[in-house]
Amino acid sequence: MLRVRSLLYRSAGVWMLLLASICGPAVAQSGPLTMRGEQDTRIQQGIDLIYQLQLDEAALYFEQIIDADPDNPLGHFFRAMVGWWRVLIDLEDTRHDEEFYRLLQACIDVCDRRLEVDPDDFDAILFKGGAIGFRGRLRGDRGQFVRAARDGLRCLPLLDKSRSLEPxxxxxxxxxxxxxxxxxxxxxxxxxxxxxxxxxxxxxxxxxxxxxxxxxxxxxxxxxxxxxxxxxxHKVFEVDHLRALPYLEDLHHQYPDNALFHRYRARTLVTIGRWGEGVAQYEQVVERSRRAAPGYHTRGLIEALFYIGKDAYRRRDDAMVIDSMTQVEVLSVSLGEDLETQAARGYTSLANLYWGMVLDMAGHRSEAMERYDRVLRLPAQGKSHTLARRYRLDPFERGRSGRAGPQLPSPSSGPTRSPGS
Structure with missing residues (x-):
């Protein structure tokens, strides 16, 4: 009963937001929703719900737009974008893929019906191209590069035509x-x-x-x-993290509740050596993850704890290293039995490596060996296996020649994928 009541309140709130925007004083916003003409606050309000990760509210917002005008592709496209963000906040989780593809196809079908009536229908052309483009984007993230390229082949003429209609x-x-x-x-x-x-x-x-x-x-x-x-x-292809940071800071300031922008900003800060700022952001990620804030999940928590532990290693706070890396290990096991899943894009392997190194320095050789063995069972990340084998034969000591420590994780990324998202 409480769940139903909560849903009713949420639905009522979205209806009030939608009605307020529709009944606003701007004459330009009194007609059908379209991507032509001046900016329409009704559209932007729904988009802002998505970026703030208020995804249930955003879904209701655009579903009500669809109910009011089912033949308008705009509502269908942005409803699909809600599905896209359910995928994007944890790209390792494929459970939302099929629903996202279904929503995109619904948008494409509406566009096709309108294009049969008017081949120059701007909104239908634009949203069909956008839907095919986002389908290709996820296919690229899933390693389906040929299918992604074919989607590019299909959507490019639509983008060109929409540009000619609205230059x-x-x-x-x-x-x-x-x-x-x-x-x-x-x-x-x-x-x-x-x-x-x-x-x-x-x-x-x-x-x-x-x-x-x-x-x-x-x-x-x-x-x-x-x-x-x-x-x-700039991060993945241009390898220019300094150029990437201002965009991420702007996004995080505009949408402070967006977990993806939050983690991405933190990771970029530590990558360029601004550890104090980056770790402060990661500590916020830990706090929000612990209270299950929208978009904050176990893999993101593992990432945050790893970098907090890595910073502790830099500062020679060995107790903090052990505490952080122990939490990474416990959380990784909670992801499932599969070692690839437990690896969490390499963070678990490197966490165990740092943990073993600190144990070695403290003289706890048998416990350190357990950590190195765990590294060798997990998929290799950078030089993790090479270093684990080395330290099994010769205990790690900080500062000795050739003992600079493990390579930081470099999360795998496809052509349009957010690294480590």
Whole structure:
């Protein structure tokens, strides 16, 4: 009964928000929802719910828009974006994939029906291209690079046509910028997609970056997504963490409850050596994870505890190292029995390595050997296996030649994937 009452209150709250926005004084916002014309606060309010990870509220918001106008693809597209963020907040969890694909297909179907009536329907063209593009984005995250490239082949003409219909709409540059950047970069990193790319327009890395920056600065609804992509690009592909940080700080300040922006900002800070600031952010991640705030999950907690422990190692606070890395190990086991799952993108392996090193320095050789054995059972992360074998033969001592410690984790990432998300 309490669950039903909570849902009713939540639904009523979303209805009030939606009605308030629809009944507002702006004349430009009194008609059907569209991506044409001036910015519509009704759309932005729903988008803000998504980025603040109020996903249940956002789903209700856009479902009510769909109920009011079921033939408008806008509601269907942004309802699918709620599904996308359910996927994105923990990319290792594939349980939401099929629902996301279903929501995208519902949007595509609505667009197709409208395009049968009017082949130049701007919203239908734009949202069909966007839906296919996001489908390709997840396929890329799942390692389905050929299928992702084929989706690029399908959506590019739609993006080009939408641009010709609305040449001043900067949000359209978002999809074009992504295409131009990755069409040049991805074939170099993933040769398997090169045959498919022969059928596509040649990419332009620099043009793609310029277009994404234009959207990040002057887009209507895609500003946040453009900043997020620029952060990903600068971290993963350009390997320029200093350029990535301002985008992440802006996103986290605008959406302080977004767990993904929070962790991504923290990781970037420690990567560039601003450990005090980064660890302070990670301590907030731990606190929010402990109270199960939306978007904060076990894998994110493992990441935060690892970096807190790594910082303690730097400061020679061995008790804190053991405490943090012990928590990482306990949490990793809670993820499941599969060792790949327990590895948590490499954090568990390196946590056990640091733990063993500190135990070695304290003279607890047998306990240290247990940690090194655990490292060797887990999938290798960087030089984790090499170092574990070395320290099994020769106990670790801080400061000796060749004993700089393990390589930090480098979470695997696909062409559009948020590293370690």
């Amino acid at each position: 001043t709409n900067k949000d359209i540059l978002f999809g074009q910028g992504i295409y131009n950047y990755f069409a040049e970069v991805i074939p170099k990193r993933y040769p398997i997609v090169r045959p498919v790319m022969l059928f596509l327009h040649k990419g332009d890395r620099q043009l793609g970056l310029t277009q994404l920056r234009d959207v990040a600065e002057g887009g209507r609804y895609a500003r946040a997504e453009a900043r997020y992509f620029l952060a990903q690009i």
